[in-house]
Amino acid sequence: MTTTVKNKIPNRLIHEKSPYLLQHAYNPVNWFPWCDEAFAKAKAENKPIFLSIGYS
Secondary structure (H helix, E strand, C coil), rough: CHHHHHHHCCCHHCCCCHHHHHCCCCCCCCCCCCCCCHHHHHHHCCCCCCCCCCCC
């Protein structure tokens, strides 16, 4: 699969092992993998979790 990377700055998904998550490592979205950090940030900012189950 050939992908053009327009945003050359990776988000935190760049460190994941999942091929699906790695597909989104250069999205201009501040994605979090499923982790304690994501839940702590949401709680601290009183924000909901937006969960993407994805498909490929």
